[in-house]
Amino acid sequence: MSDSIKHECGIALIRLLKPLSYYQQKYGTALYGLNKLYLLMEKQHNRGQDGAGIATIKLNVAPGNRYISRYRAMGSSAVSEVFEYVQKKFAEVQSTSPEHFQDAEWLKENISFTGEVLMGHLRYGTHGKNSIENCHPFLRQNNWMTRNLVIAGNFNMTNVDELLEQLYELGQHPKERADTVTVLEKIGHFLDTENQEIFDSYKGKGFSNAEISHLIADNIDVAHILRRSAKTWDGGYTIEGIFGHGDAFVMRDPSGIRPAYYYIDDEVVVVTSERPAIQTAFNVPIGSIKEIKPGHALIIKKNGDISEEQFREPGEQKSCSFERIYFSRGSDADIYSERKQLGRLLCPQILKAVNNDLKNTVVSFIPNTAEVAFYGMVDGLYKYVNQLQKETLLNRSDKISDQELEEMLNLAPRVEKIAIKDAKLRTFITQDADRQDMVSHVYDTTYGLIRRGKDSLVVIDDSIVRGTTLKQSILRILDRLGPVKIVIVSSAPQIRYPDCYGIDMSRMGEFVAFEAAISLLKDSDREHLIWETYEKCKASVSLDKEQVPNYVKAIYEPFTDEEISARIAKIISPPDIKAEVEVIYQTLDNLHKACPNHLGDWYFSGDYPTPGGNKVVNRAYMNWVEGKNQRAYV
Template sequence: MEPLKHECGVAMIRLLKPLEYYRQRYGTYCYALSKLYLMMEKQHNRGQEGAGIGVVKLHAEPGHEYVFRERALGSGAIQQIFDTIRPALDASGVESLPPQQVEREVPFVGEIYMGHLRYSTTGKSGISYVHPFLRRNNWRSRNLLLCGNFNMTNVDRIFSDVVSTGQHPRIYSDTIVLLEQLGHALDHANHEVYRAARQRLQGIELTHHIEDNIDIPEVLRAASPTWDGGFVICGATGSGDMFAMRDAAGIRPAFYYADDEIVVVASERPVIQTVMNVRRADVRELEPGQSLIVTKSGRLTLHRILPQAPNARCSFERIYFSRGSDADIYQERKALGRNLVDRILDAVGHDIDHTVFSFIPNTAEVAFYGMMEGLNAHLDCLKSQSILEAQRQGTLTSETIGRIMSRKVRIEKIAIKDIKLRTFIAEGAARDELAAHVYDVTYGCVTDGIDSLVVIDDSIVRGTTLRQSILRILDRLRPRKIVVVSSSPQVRYPDCYGIDMSRMAEFCAFRAAVELIRQRGMDSLLDDTYRRCIEMESHPDAEQANCVKAIYAPFTDREIAAKIAEMLTPADVDAEVEIIYQDIEGLHKAIPDHPGDWYFSGDYPTPGGFRAVNRAYINFYEGNTDRR
C-alpha cells in the first residue's frame, strides 16, 4: 500500500558477430539497441528516478568517438534517452550505410551496450548521480564505463583506500569511489602488460597487445575484497572487455543468457526470457562472488572473484521487488498467501460465510491467489465433512448436497485506485482528508455490521497509507471487522544493501515496540540499547552484532502486531481492526532458496549491515534524521 523504492536495475548486451550480421538477419544495425530498450522497459519498476545507457564501439578510428553515453532524470527517463538518440541515428542514415562506416562512425551503434535504471537509496539526486559513470583516458583500454545495482556500507573505508593511492575523487558517492578504485586497478593492469611487453613491442602494436591481454578478473580481485554490501557491478572498457560481478552472498540478483550471437545480462530472469524469447532453462543465474567476463575477442568466461559466502539472496526481492512473471517467484508468492490461512480463519472466527476477501495493492494479487487456494482447500474439507455427516445421519439428499456445495469463498474487488489526486493542500487535516480519497471502494459487497473484510498486502512497512486512507476507505463499507494481512513478516530493521529503508522511526513495527516499552515503564531499555550501539561502533568487524534486537525481545510478534493495529487505526474507524503478519518460519518455507531476511530478523550477512542498524538506532535516539 505504501510503495518502497526498489533497488536499481541493470542490463548489458555484448554482440559476438559483426554488425552486418544483425543487419542481414534482423533487418537493422540497431538490433542490440532495440533489445536494450526492451530490457530497460521490462525492468522499469526497478528505477523511476533516472536512467542511463552507454555504448562502446570496437572499430572506431582515431579521431572518432567510441564510448557514447546518454542519461536522463525522471520516470520517463528511458523514453527520453531513446527519443534523444533516435534523431542522431536518423540523421546518419544508418540503415543505408555500408557496415564499415557504421562500425566506425554511427553514434550509439556498437558491440557493447549498458543500461541502468536508478532508484536513489541515499537521498542524493541529480544527473551527476545517474549511471553509467565514465572514466575517460586517451588509451582505450584505460576507459571504464560502470553501472550497478548496489549500495556499499563501508564507503568511508573504500574512499580512504582510494585517496591513499593519491587519487582525488570529485564526488563522494559509492559509485564514483568504485569507479576510481576499479579505474586505478585497471591502470595498474595496463601498466603490468606494458612493462612485460615494452622491450619487444612499440607504438600501435604495443597498444593492441595491451588491449588483448588485460586481466579483468585480476582487476576485480584487486578491488572487490574491500567491498561490504550487496551488489551487481557491471562494467566495460573502451577497448572492448565487458564484465558483470555479483556480491559473495548473492544479496542482489543477476542473470545471463549467451549463444553464438549475443551475451545478455539483466537483474531479472523473465526479462531475458521475454526479450530474447528463450526458455527459462536457457537463462542462468550468475553465482554469488562470480564474475561473467566477455573479452575484446568475444570469449565468454566465468571467474570466481570472491569466496562464496553463506547464501543471503534477498527474500524481499521475491516478495515485492522482482516481476511476478518469474515462474519460481509466482509460486513463492502464492505460497506466502497460503501460509496465512490458519491465522486468517482464527481472526474471522472461522466464519467464511460472513467474510469477504480482497487485496490491496495490485502487487499483492499473486499472494491473494495463494490465500484463496488455501481457503478453498479448507472449505472443500468442510464440505466433505458435511456430506459425510449428512450421510451418517441419513439426511443426505440432492438438496442437501446442493446446499453444501453452494458454499463459496467470497471474493470481491474491494478497493480501486481512483485517480492520482494532487496533494496541493500542504499541511494538516485537509491533506489527510485528500489522501483518504486516493482509493475508492466497491459498495454493496459487504453486509453492514455482519461481514468481516480481509485484505492482503505484500508488505506493511511504514503504515502511513493504512492510517491516512486505507482503513478509513474500508470502513465506509461498514464491516464488523477489518483484517489486514501482510504476506511478509514485520519489517523491523533497515536495509543497507540498496533499498530505501534506512530510518528506524519509519518502521511501524519499531514504533510499536518503542510504544510498548514506554507503556510498560521500560524506558531504561531504550537508553541501554543506545549505549550498547555506541560501544559497538568501536568493535572490529568480526565482533559486530545487532544491538537493536533488544528493543523487540520483550514482546511476541502478536503483541507488536496488536500495537501496530492500535496505532494505525484512526479514531473515526468503527470496525474492529486486526493486522496479521507472516512469520519468519512461513517466509522461509515459502522462499527456501532466498534466506536473506535481515529486514525481518536483523541477521545481516555482512559486518556493514550490523554497523548500519546500530547507527540507525543511534540516529533515532539522538533525533538525527540522516539516512545513514
C-alpha cells in the same frame, strides 16, 4: 504495496558476438543491439523511476575516432528520453541517406551508439539528490583505450568511509563521498595498475608503445582486477562494467544479495536484473537463462571468450527475499508461484481471525502488487472449504438434512475486489488537514458487497512498512462499508530493521513494527532497554565491523510477534474507526518455505549477511534516539 518504497536499480548488458553487418543481414537492421537494449530496459522499468542511462563501446576503432558513447536522462520517462535522443541520430540518416542507413559499417564509422558492447541502467535512488550526475553509467576517461572504464550497477556499500580511506592511501582524491565514486575509482585504479604492469613487462622485451597497446588489450586479466578491487567491499551489488577496448563484465556480491541473470547463444551475451526481461526480449525458454553465482563475475573478453570466474569467496547465499515479495515483476514463473504460496501459507491465521466463518467474511486485496498473493490465499481458502465439505459429508453419523447439505455444498470464499487505487491525486492545498483529507481519497471502494454489521473483511497487502496509508486512507475507506471486523494481512513478515544494500528503508522511525515495540517497552516499564541499547550501539562505533553484533534486536526480544502485531493494529487504527481491526503478518518460517532460494531476510530478522549491516542498524538506532533524520550509511 500500500506504503510505497523505492525499488531496486536495474541493469542490462548486451555483447554482440557477430559483426554489425551480420545483424543487418539477418534481422534487417544494424540497430539490433540498441533495439534489444531498449526492450530489456522497458521490461525492467519497474526498477527505475528516477533516471536512466546507456553507454556503448565500438570494437576495433581506428585512432582518432570516437568509440565510447553515453547518454543519461532524469525522471520517470527517462528510458524513452534516452532512446528518443539516440533514435534521432539514425532517423536523420534514414531520411537523408537511406543507403547509408542500410550500411552497418558506415553507421559504425559515422554515427554514435552503433557499438557491439551495450550497457543500460535504470536508476531508483535510495537517498540523496536526483541529478544527472547521479545517473549511471559512470565514465572514467583516459587517452589510453584500455584505461577507459564505464560502470553501472545495482548496489550499496556499507563501508564507504573505509573504502574512501583506502583510496586516499593509494594517493587519490575522490571528489565526493559516495559508493559509486569509490567503486569506479577502485576498479579504475587496479585497471591502471594492470595496464602499467603489462606495459612494463612488454617494454622490457623491446616492443614499441603502439604494439604494447594491442598486447595490453589482449592480455588484461579482468578477474584479477576485480579480485583486487572488491577485496574489502561490504555490501550488496551487481555491477556491470566495460573497458574501453571492449572487455566487459558483470560481478555479483559474495552473498548473492542482488540478482543477476544471463543468457548466451552464438549471437549475443545478455545480462539483466530480472529473468523475464531476457525471456521476452529474446524469446528464449526459462531453462536457457542462468544466474551469475555469488562472488563470481561473468567476463566477456574483446575476442568473444566468455567465462564465469570467482573474484571473492562466496558466503552463505542470502538473496534478497524482497525481490520475490515486491520488487521484481511477477511475470517470472518462479516469483509468481512463490507469491501465491505466500498467500496460501497465511490461511490458517486468517481462518483463526474470522473464527472459520467464511459465510460472513469477504476476502480481497490492496491493489496492485498484492494481487498474486491474494490468488494464493483464495486457493488456500478453497482447499480449506473442500476439506471441510469432505469431512462433514463423510463423517456425519446422523442423516444430514437437505438444507444443511445445500448450505455445505454452497459454502465458498466470498472473493471480491473491494479496494480500487484511484488515479494519482495531487495535493494542491498546503494545510496539513486538507492534505490528509486528500490522501484519504487515494483509494476508492466497491460499495454494496459488505453486509453492514454482519460481515468481516479480510484484505491482503504484500507488506506493511509505515502503516501511514492504511491509517490515513485505506482503513477509513473500508470502515465506511460497515464491516464488524477488518483483518489486514501482510504477505511479508514485520519489517523491523533498515536495509543497507539498495532498498529505500534506512530509518528506524519509519517502521510501524519498531514504533509498536517502543510503545510496548514504555507501557511495560521496560523503557530502560531503549537507553541501554543506545549505549551499547554508541560504544560499538569505534570497533571493527566484524566485532559488532546487532544490538537493536534487544528492542523486540521481550515481545511475541503477536503482541507486536496487536500493537500495530492499535497504532494504524484511526481514532474514529467503528470496526475491530486485526493485523496478521507472514511468519519467517513460512517466508522461507515459500522462497527457499532467497533466504535474505535481514529487514525482518535483523540477521545481516555482511558485517557492515550490523554497524548500519546500530547507527540507524542511534540516529533515531538522537533525533537525526538521516540514513545510517553514505
